[in-house]
Amino acid sequence: MGNKELFAEMEQSIVNYDKDEAVRLAKMALQKGIDPAVAINEGFVKGIQAVGDLFGEGEIFLPELVMGAEAMAAATDILGEAIKKSGGKAKYLAKGIAGTVQGDIHEIGIRLVTTFLIANGFDITFLGTDVSTSLFVDKAKELKPDIILLSALLTTTMPNQKEVIDSLKEAGIRESVKVIVGGAPVSQDWADQIGADGYGQNAPAAVEAVKKLMGI
């Protein structure tokens, strides 16, 4: 199979939400000696963009988006490892870290946002739930993300979003990152009050907020 056909099949595997096929094709690319970054950008990214377009047109809904993102993540996990080993860099729109703040174990919303962002070509590290402020700051220093996404579903844990922002300032890295907040009790007013850069009422709105902040 020529490279062109392989890239087309990679694209199709994402459009078909076929995780197993995506993984098979990713491994095939490595066996054929294809540059993994090229495989991602010429094959799989085109697939996830097609899925994103269909979603935007209302042809498919969240379940398909999640399945497409999962297929994408499975392929990029394999290819991403190979890129790291070879010292290369995959092309992403931006890098981010995401999580639910300390004391809060709700994760469905932030996982959806993460899925959306990955589906839109972002490199997002999901830190999980009940993430301490210090871990957010440590990971920000380590990974140097462009964006940090903070979720809180309880009025009692919302203040930890402010705490993260304040801690980023104390660490001297606030200006190097955009902070987006979300969660059911969170509002634009709250985001403004605590000095966040953006707010997403729901997952698609969060992606738009991120794109706007990144100038994408």
Add this chain to the structure above:
Amino acid sequence: MIKLEERKASIQPIKSKLKISILDDGDVKKINQTALNILEEVGVFFPSEKALRIFADAGANVDFDKKLVKIPGHMVTDYLKKASGRYTLAGRRPELDAKIGSNEGTYFYCSGEAPNVVDLETGARRRAVKSDVENMAKIADYFPIVSLVWPTVSSGDKGETAPIHGVEACFNSTEKHVQTESVMDEISAKYTIEMASVIAGGRDKLRERPIYSLLLCGVAPLSQDKGGIESALVFAEAGLPIGFMSMPTMGLTAPPYQAADLAIGLAEVLSGCVLIQIAYPGTPLFISIMPAIIDPRSGDYFFGSSFSQITSTAAVQLAHSNGLPITTQFSFGGSAFKLNSWQMGIENVYGHLLSVMAGADMSFGPSGMIEAVTLLDMARILFDREIFQAIDIITKGVEVSDRTLAFDMIREVGPRGMFLGQKRTAEELPKLWPPSILFEKSKVVGEKYRNAEEVAREAIDWVLKNHHPAPLDEKVQQELRRIVAAADRDENLKRELKGRK
């Protein structure tokens, strides 16, 4: 207009003459069995060493590393038998007691807790503060349709101890039974129970007449909250009633089917019930299963769908088949964003109508909520009152008797006659035109009735200015303030709430 006059607090459950069942016996059996299978084979996540130890000591299958509990079916049924399904959620006076499980009808909550409120003066949205909790509890105290009171909004000006302040605000602002859903750690539980016991006159008296209770919401699917579970254990130790709620969302935290939503929700709530019955057998319990759907385009949580409403109603039979009382239905405004709108109506009428007819013991109801529990608009309670008035009328059905067939009147008035001038018509006609905010005559030319929203806001203003819930004794109020101040200073509590140990 509704009659506004100062009066002592009273409660009015709605008892339906009309009865409905959503599930047949076979359905109930299948869903119950599926819930038991889930508990036995899939398990529930309990991130609490205390809870895991309780389950393990009682013979459940516990994986301490994964914090997963699998409960054999026989254990579930054996422990559920110990639960008390008939008890009182007490008010400060016996006339305000909600007699759960005694077939008195459905009792309604003024619940919450929203983070934001529509400001009464400016009409603008803002973050809620403690005085909003006090105001709404006062309003809830006034209207008989409310039997049970929560802090309706979060005391956003009180930081981490907002839940404790909310409970204090309610204790001071209503004589009705107070329940919390936000006291989610054992230290806060102890502080608020201490307040309740001061009001009751001691721990034993509180146990005898529980004026305070807890509703604990799990984290669907099949997960409990550490702080919440440990709070529940403190409530149970004090002999206070506890409710377990699940909010499984079809297609998100539950399979995309109503029956599966019920089964997974039931498993989640029963896991909490079993824990409490192992630790403190005989604790009064209730459950609540709140199905919802999401907007498949955005993931937005959608309260008001017909799927949710009928599924929540079906849960009544499941609860009763397990010997447990139930609280049904959102009335958190559904997902409508506008007060006094058609959407507000359809999202909030038939759910409660169905629940009352299905025999729900309690139902979330007149709470002032709109926008999926994120916004309190106090005037909303007047619209809810209209809905519940309609439900009360409808579920009373039609009274057929010699008096109401009125053959003697028909014979007397005869063909081409008029019934209007009859003495019995004078007595009965006003009952066919109950008080309403919808038909307040307008003085504006060309306008038949006044804007109902304006009428509702006037009513709220009147209640806030003129209704004075019986205050607690000054020494009791002082003691509550002392307890809350101690909570505010408690560094252990701050660490607990921030998630640090």
